[in-house]
Amino acid sequence: MSGEPVFDKLALLGIGLIGSSVARAARRGNAAATIAAYDSSKDVLARAAALGFADSLHEDVAGAVRGADLVIMAAPVGAYGELAKAMAPALKPGAVVSDVGSVKSAVLRDAGPHIPPGVHFIPAHPISGTEQSGPEAGFAELFDNRWCIVTPPQDADADALERLKEFWRRLGSQVEAMDPHHHDLVLAITSHVPHLIAYNIVGTADDLSSVTKSEVIKYSAGGFRDFTRIAASDPTMWRDVFLNNKEAVLEVLGRFSEDLSALQRAIRWGDGDALFNLFTRTRAIRRGIIDAGQDSAAPNFGRDPKKS
Amino acid sequence: MSGEPVFDKLALLGIGLIGSSVARAARRGNAAATIAAYDSSKDVLARAAALGFADSLHEDVAGAVRGADLVIMAAPVGAYGELAKAMAPALKPGAVVSDVGSVKSAVLRDAGPHIPPGVHFIPAHPISGTEQSGPEAGFAELFDNRWCIVTPPQDADADALERLKEFWRRLGSQVEAMDPHHHDLVLAITSHVPHLIAYNIVGTADDLSSVTKSEVIKYSAGGFRDFTRIAASDPTMWRDVFLNNKEAVLEVLGRFSEDLSALQRAIRWGDGDALFNLFTRTRAIRRGIIDAGQDSAAPNFGRDPKKS
Numbered sequence: 001m002s003g004e005p006v007f008d009k010l011a012l013l014g015i016g017l018i019g020s021s022v023a024r025a026a027r028r029g030n031a032a033a034t035i036a037a038y039d040s041s042k043d044v045l046a047r048a049a050a051l052g053f054a055d056s057l058h059e060d061v062a063g064a065v066r067g068a069d070l071v072i073m074a075a076p077v078g079a080y081g082e083l084a085k086a087m088a089p090a091l092k093p094g095a096v097v098s099d100v101g102s103v104k105s106a107v108l109r110d111a112g113p114h115i116p117p118g119v120h121f122i123p124a125h126p127i128s129g130t131e132q133s134g135p136e137a138g139f140a141e142l143f144d145n146r147w148c149i150v151t152p153p154q155d156a157d158a159d160a161l162e163r164l165k166e167f168w169r170r171l172g173s174q175v176e177a178m179d180p181h182h183h184d185l186v187l188a189i190t191s192h193v194p195h196l197i198a199y200n201i202v203g204t205a206d207d208l209s210s211v212t213k214s215e216v217i218k219y220s221a222g223g224f225r226d227f228t229r230i231a232a233s234d235p236t237m238w239r240d241v242f243l244n245n246k247e248a249v250l251e252v253l254g255r256f257s258e259d260l261s262a263l264q265r266a267i268r269w270g271d272g273d274a275l276f277n278l279f280t281r282t283r284a285i286r287r288g289i290i291d292a293g294q295d296s297a298a299p300n301f302g303r304d305p306k307k308s
Numbered sequence: 309m310s311g312e313p314v315f316d317k318l319a320l321l322g323i324g325l326i327g328s329s330v331a332r333a334a335r336r337g338n339a340a341a342t343i344a345a346y347d348s349s350k351d352v353l354a355r356a357a358a359l360g361f362a363d364s365l366h367e368d369v370a371g372a373v374r375g376a377d378l379v380i381m382a383a384p385v386g387a388y389g390e391l392a393k394a395m396a397p398a399l400k401p402g403a404v405v406s407d408v409g410s411v412k413s414a415v416l417r418d419a420g421p422h423i424p425p426g427v428h429f430i431p432a433h434p435i436s437g438t439e440q441s442g443p444e445a446g447f448a449e450l451f452d453n454r455w456c457i458v459t460p461p462q463d464a465d466a467d468a469l470e471r472l473k474e475f476w477r478r479l480g481s482q483v484e485a486m487d488p489h490h491h492d493l494v495l496a497i498t499s500h501v502p503h504l505i506a507y508n509i510v511g512t513a514d515d516l517s518s519v520t521k522s523e524v525i526k527y528s529a530g531g532f533r534d535f536t537r538i539a540a541s542d543p544t545m546w547r548d549v550f551l552n553n554k555e556a557v558l559e560v561l562g563r564f565s566e567d568l569s570a571l572q573r574a575i576r577w578g579d580g581d582a583l584f585n586l587f588t589r590t591r592a593i594r595r596g597i598i599d600a601g602q603d604s605a606a607p608n609f610g611r612d613p614k615k616s
Contacts, residue, residue, distance in 0.1 A: 102530075127527045127529050127530045128529060129530075130607030130608045131594070131607060131608070132607050137607065146529055147526055147527055147529075149527070176526075185518060185519060186519050186523050186524075186527055187527065187530060189512070189513045189516055189519050189524065189532070190513070190519075190523070190524055190527040190528055190530045190531065190532040191527070191530025191531045191532065192531075193509065194509060194530075194531040194532050194534070194535055195531050196568075196571060196575075197505055197509060197568070198531070198534075198590075199571075199586055199587055199590050200564065200567050200568045200571055200586075201501065201502060201505060201564060202590040202593050202594075203567055203586050203589065203590060204497070204560070204563050204564045204567045205497045205498070205593070206589065206590070206593060207563070207567070208497055208560070208563065210493060211493060211494050211497050211498075213593075213596070215494050215498070216494075216497065216498055216593070217593070217596045217597050217600050217602065218455055218484075218600060218602065219435045219455055219457070219494055219495065219498040219499070220498055220597050220602050220603070221435050221436060221454055221455075221602050221603075222410075222435045222437075222495060222498045222499025222502075223498065223499045223500075223502040223503050223506070223538050224497070224498040224499065224502050225597050225602055225603045226502070226506075226534050226535075226537065226538055227502055227534075228590070228593050228594040228597055228603070229534065229594065229603070229608075229609065230531050230534055231587075231590040231591070231593070231594065232590065232591045232594035232595075233587075235583075235584050235587035235588045235591070236584065238583070238587050239580050239583045239584045239587060240580075242575045242583055243575070243578055243580055243583070246575055246576065246578075249575060250572065250575060250576060252512070252516070253568075253572055253575075255512050255515070255516065256508065256509060256512045257565065257568065257569075257572075259508050259511055259512045259515070260504075260505070260508045260561075260565065261565075263504060263507075263508055264558065264561055264565075267504075267550045267551070267554055267557060267558060267561075268554065268558060270551055270554075272547050272548075272551055275543075275546070275547040275550055275551070276543050276544065276547045278507055278508075278511050279507055279539075279541075279543035279546050279547060280543045281511065281514065282506075282507050282510040282511055282514070282536070282539040282540065283539070283540045283543070285510050285513070285514060285521075285524070285525070285536050285539070286439070286510075286536040286537065286539065286540035287540075288521070288525040289525050289528045289533050289536055292525050292526060292528075294525065294526065294528050294529050294533055295528065295529075295533045295536070295537070295611070296611040298611070299438030299439060299440050299445065300438045300439070300537075301537065301609040301610075301611040302609075302610070302611055303603070303604040303606070303609040303610055303611070
């Protein structure tokens with residue numbers, strides 16, 4: 001099976017960091033024979049032309065998806081309803097429509113109703129990314145050794161599902177199927193709330209007038225700089241994530257705040273044992289992540305001067 | 309001046325990650341002619357003997373500091389009172405006593421009263437570290453291009469202060485003087501509260517029974533893994549930081565929680581503009597940190613597969 005492409009024609013709707021990485025990885029892994037790309041920005045299309053990762057570039061959604069065997073939406077999730085509406089009349093019977101969005105229930109809600117019968121709608125989410133944006137930021141290795149979660153409807157076509165999974169394996173990912181609501185809760189804890197907290201602490205630091213911005217920057221190696229990386233992620237994408245995973249984010253945030261209040265109280269009352277016990281427990285999670293190949297074991301992520 | 313050591317004999321009290329890195333960096337930078345080391349753990353002393361970064365190893369504080377021109381406490385700050393008491397009778401007149409602790413007001417409070425007249429007590433804090441612990445984790449480059457904050461008393465001896473600054477410059481750092489109370493507030497925002505938040509979110513994730521631990525680990529590349537690095541830091545050291553910088557930590561934590569409540573409300577009411585505006589503002593701070601040479605510009609800290 002690895003001898004021929006999984007899909008003949010791939011259409012990408014959105015070619016920023018993720019969309020352009022899908023194109024590059026699909027090329028590298030022989031996952032699609034030809035790649036058509038649409039973007040709402042003419043500037044992005046012009047830059048993509050120079051980068052050369054797509055076979056054809058389109059200013060209209062229908063032009064990109066016509067004849068496509070796999071369509072992947074790779075725009076901020078707030079745009080999915082309009083994208084699905086625009087692509088519907090041009091979709092080829094038997095095509096697979098999917099996406100890369102960080103929320104899954106809202107995708108089914110917004111895009112689902114527009115997908116015509118005879119087209120297989122199977123949402124997906126590669127757990128992968130960087131803090132950078134735009135077609136220049138993409139690279140073929142982005143999905144290597146990362147997980148891609150697919151959230152097929154109960155009555156999903158078995159063949160279409162298997163081809164979508166094989167597509168992601170060709171891009172370097174491991175694939176797992178999950179219920180969309182469970183996906184949204186898992187991602188709220190492993191991605192959405194961590195991003196919100198990072199954005200928040202960076203905002204708090206920026207506002208603290210008794211500590212200057214230059215001090216915040218100079219002394220950031222004490223821990224703060226780690227948060228600024230994810231707080232530099234794409235604002236539009238993340239606005240849409242929070243607006244479209246409200247329930248799970250608010251649920252996890254409630255627990256986070258409750259736990260933080262308990263820690264605050266432990267500090268106020270000098271309860272060193274409570275602090276020590278939590279700080280010991282959290283070390284084990286880090287080891288689990290390194291053992292699972294999901295992060296570097298090198299100190300400071302290996303970014304600092306090398307050990308001699 | 310760079311031709312001869314800044315201090316003849318250096319005594320290190322504590323030789324974990326930071327203490328052993330000071331020894332290695334002092335050797336590399338010719339900052340001290342001989343290095344004596346004490347540790348409260350016989351096991352650590354035995355491992356340090358094998359690593360060979362010290363000229364002499366001591367099971368008693370007085371034995372290590374006797375004849376030393378510079379004494380540096382590099383143990384968790386909760387131990388400083390006892391260390392200062394133990395070293396006092398053996399201190400050489402004219403010696404400089406310093407430390408590497410992450411809090412400074414409490415250091416002056418706990419150790420200050422034990423330092424005899426004629427000995428110069430000048431606390432210091434290198435803003436540098438990794439999530440690892442123990443003498444094996446140390447390395448000579450740890451302080452390169454990082455800041456070291458000194459908090460000299462108002463009547464500090466000018467010559468002693470200058471020699472301590474030169475010592476840290478030889479270790480690779482840039483040095484800045486600061487008021488101890490201001491230090492504690494700056495570090496609360498750039499280090500202490502970020503660590504507390506990281507410990508807290510990792511604990512919340514571990515407790516969320518509707519999401520399994522294996523899911524938290526598998527899908528951690530969505531952002532969560534960044535927090536686990538600093539939540540893997542030394543539990544004893546960090547317990548002592550929070551117990552000894554209570555006031556500033558609670559002040560910053562109060563602002564953080566207030567800001568987080570506002571974000572929570574924005575999500576609940578669907579205020580996309582409030583989210584977008586914050587997420588745009590925080591990007592600028594990241595750029596400032598990279599421009600100041602305090603973090604890697606590479607996406608994902610450069611830890612993932614390289615761009616092709």
